[in-house]
Amino acid sequence: MTDKQSQVPVITIDGPSGSGKGTIAKLLAERLKYSLLDSGALYRLTALAALNRDADLSDEATLTEIAANLDIRFELRDGEVAALLEDRDVSRDIRMERVSMAASKVAAMPGVRAALLQRQRDFRRVPGLVADGRDMGTTVFPDAPVKVFLTASAEERARRRFEQLREKGVSVSLRDLLEDIRARDARDMNRAASPLAPAEDAVELDSTGVDIDGVLQTVLQLVRDRIRVRGG
């Protein structure tokens, strides 16, 4: 990291699936005019590239090679960030449940994580960055001045996903979603490489029963306190 980069503030939002990280990160980035890193999209893109190639999802050497050579970019399209893999917009494909499950498998591989580390740090640009994921505060941006660990009960997170998918016209069972969420939580929390855990200096926020604006206001207050104090 250059000296200049270390002066760029980063707000990290980590937590389990469905806790509202992506929603809050996007709103914060818009409000503060910061860049946005959806780190989960990088693991999802790696998983999709592997599935497209029929790669063996348990072969770490192959997956690491795929992660290191990903041909991807993010583009703003109609106010949304589109994810492109080899010039094709795969924003919808990477949200499919089979890609989610594959992403959580490939994300457990230390080689894959190492291959994606610098790509994530390159998002740190003036005037600031909001980074959402599992290990933003612990591994990728340990010096971030604002770290949030967002949670909600598994039942509430499954309900949110259920509504989100229903609005998109995807029909799934709430029970299956809850099972998937629990399986992914367990895998994300119990892996050896950068497990899902709050950084020591993270502020933990439980969003069960708190609406999106309520969470946003709490985080914005934190940003005002921390970034003003640091900036002098």
Ligand SMILES: Nc1ncnc2c1ncn2[C@@H]1O[C@H](COP(=O)(O)OP(=O)(O)O)[C@@H](O)[C@H]1O
């Ligand atoms: N505090 C909240 N209360 C109710 N619904 C929420 C809240 N935060 C997020 N949601 C909704 O839950 C769903 C999952 O949120 P998302 O931001 O995708 O979670 P994550 O990125 O943590 O997986 C979205 O449909 C979002 O609108």
Ligand SMILES: Nc1ccn([C@H]2C[C@H](O)[C@@H](COP(=O)(O)OP(=O)(O)O)O2)c(=O)n1
């Ligand atoms: N920094 C990150 C981000 C995501 N992951 C893993 C964890 C998840 O199983 C997948 C997909 O992450 P993503 O944040 O897109 O998933 P959710 O929207 O929370 O369901 O990648 C990770 O290990 N480290």
